[in-house]
Amino acid sequence: MTNMMTPTITVEFEASEVQQLLQHAEAATEHLPCMGDQFVAKYYAGGKIITKNDWPDVSQIDLSRIPPALFLVNDSFLMSNGIDPAQAIACVYKNGHIPSDQQNESDAFALGAEELPNVTRILLRDFAGIETAQKVRITFQHDPRKGPVVSLEMVQQNGEAGEIRIVNRRP
Template identity: 85%
Template structure:
């Protein structure tokens, strides 16, 4: 059975700048799933409010550096830098307009959460020799979405593929 796939590519130099930003930040934005992870709360226990995790109690200094793939459109650093509202790179070489940057920043702060896939910094091992960074989404009707990451080598050899959304 064929399953629908979406593939997006990014320039390694652009992605490396995002990785540097994420690693340099003292604190990092959590993703949706982090609200259920006890180790991100003080005391190692999920703090609840009205029977739901209280995300305001997450210790952002405990969140690991990563990149967020947002709505299969752009990658952004999860590093918190007060000097910059959003640090991102768009897919397939697309250069965002100022208006688009503003709308993306608004979407990230709105009540309707965007579709975000967190990719940890360590998953980008080998980026130094990559020609392209390729991220593929494949929908598995039994298991849900499967997101993979490839560092496409410059010599045309097949890339090692890492599954990036099946981790705890």
């Protein structure tokens, strides 16, 4: 009998950098929607999904109704979903990785497309405890029955991990 290993990927971010992203997201009055938001009626003016060609018309989403959050894009970087016309996309890369200008441009290009980003949205409340944390650890685990599970934990200064929160499952 073969033991099926569950594929797991773990990425870490400096807590101080993540706090700057959280502040950016909170300060913005409008926020980028993610893929699932096109199906949420309360994000449209009038509280009803507006369609075009039998599909939700994402251009009709009221960006001021989207909650402030951070997006985990692929497993490479975290970004604020705050829209700030005076600033470029605010993001930090995993494990202290410094992006090249070329990578920054390609990431910005990918997110600026008409397509909504297919990302894991992590709400601000899930970052409780970040003030005292040294690192933010995010783990992806693929559950063959339930699909991907994304968890978040705050790693304290002494290296102790905090409470683990599942962030991609919402009741």
